[in-house]
Amino acid sequence: MNSIAMTDGGNYPTLRSMFHRGCVLAVFATALFTVACSTVESRNQAADLETGPLFRIEEHAGQPLTVITYGDTRFTDPQETEATNPQVRRWLVDKIASEHPDALLLSGDVPWHGGNANDYTVFRDESRSWRDQHIFLLPALGNHEFSEGSEQTCLQHWWTAFPELRGRRYYAAQIGAEIYALNLDTELSLLPGSEQAHWIANQLANLPSSVKWVFINLHHPPVADFQANGDASHNPRPNEIALAGLLENRARSSSVKFIVVAGHIHNYERFLEGGVVYMVSGGGGAKPRPIVRSREDLFQDTGFPNYHYIKFVKGAADLDAVMIRVVDPNAPAPSWETKDHFQIPSNREHATRSAKL
Numbered sequence: 001m002n003s004i005a006m007t008d009g010g011n012y013p014t015l016r017s018m019f020h021r022g023c024v025l026a027v028f029a030t031a032l033f034t035v036a037c038s039t040v041e042s043r044n045q046a047a048d049l050e051t052g053p054l055f056r057i058e059e060h061a062g063q064p065l066t067v068i069t070y071g072d073t074r075f076t077d078p079q080e081t082e083a084t085n086p087q088v089r090r091w092l093v094d095k096i097a098s099e100h101p102d103a104l105l106l107s108g109d110v111p112w113h114g115g116n117a118n119d120y121t122v123f124r125d126e127s128r129s130w131r132d133q134h135i136f137l138l139p140a141l142g143n144h145e146f147s148e149g150s151e152q153t154c155l156q157h158w159w160t161a162f163p164e165l166r167g168r169r170y171y172a173a174q175i176g177a178e179i180y181a182l183n184l185d186t187e188l189s190l191l192p193g194s195e196q197a198h199w200i201a202n203q204l205a206n207l208p209s210s211v212k213w214v215f216i217n218l219h220h221p222p223v224a225d226f227q228a229n230g231d232a233s234h235n236p237r238p239n240e241i242a243l244a245g246l247l248e249n250r251a252r253s254s255s256v257k258f259i260v261v262a263g264h265i266h267n268y269e270r271f272l273e274g275g276v277v278y279m280v281s282g283g284g285g286a287k288p289r290p291i292v293r294s295r296e297d298l299f300q301d302t303g304f305p306n307y308h309y310i311k312f313v314k315g316a317a318d319l320d321a322v323m324i325r326v327v328d329p330n331a332p333a334p335s336w337e338t339k340d341h342f343q344i345p346s347n348r349e350h351a352t353r354s355a356k357l
Helices: 037-049 086-099 117-126 128-132 151-161 195-205 238-251 347-356
Strands: 055-057 066-070 103-106 136-139 171-175 179-183 213-217 257-262 268-273 276-281 308-314 318-326 336-345
Touching (some): 117 151, 195 238
Parallel strands (some): 213 257, 257 276
Antiparallel strands (some): 268 276, 318 336
């Protein structure tokens, strides 16, 4: 199993050895490995031939494995206060660092404009506490990663910020023995027959036998509260609806539980459809988006805005999940509240419980 080593100089963890009805995946090369973007794009889906994880993150004995997810931070010049809230953004970063998660899944829109290299400089400066705590980042590409620049320029900025992903736009990670994460690219096709859909199918067909929960980390949501009079670009798209169909078909007979966490909508939503858990966690600092909640949304709190993150702690049989929210974004100092709390049993545990009844 590949293991994680902490680099010198306060960098993010790197590898010691080689080795989206709405949205959801980037692969490894060392920082020393460079290649022209056109070549990278043509060989990017060499990932289709891979069935294992790019990263393996070891579980620490004696402490519960913790995974945090959130998105839509929009790191940029702190003078920009309309598109994103720099104060809240920094509060969330430092609060997450204090949780000491084993892995942090970022569901896209890390920068405000991916074509602006300075946005990634701000990201690096403001997220220093993550490096200080050696938190392993698993980011997914969003639409703002491709804002205000050519695709080639934007990808180069992304891979400069996350060099272990160079040449990859989607990738997999194993977190401990029982959690697996597919980190997807919703700017690429997820439709049946696409390279990314083929890669996902290969990954799911070859999961380690120990895995109980599979996180799908992506930007555009496959399932969300449909806004009849809202911005259609924030409703589930056919691209990610296709992914939901794939996951729900597999969920009927799979021994693993699928947990889809997306961003894009700057709010919080939670659903259970076809045996799959779907969440929207877009409260990382970007301008909040009010929504009309459907009856299917399992979160019906009327509080707004929902600047937040989601923390998952692995227990013996369940994942214990909490949504932790900023109480007052206008306060001089942060305070926090738990606004959603639920458990996600593995499909194996559910089957065992049903057999005993």
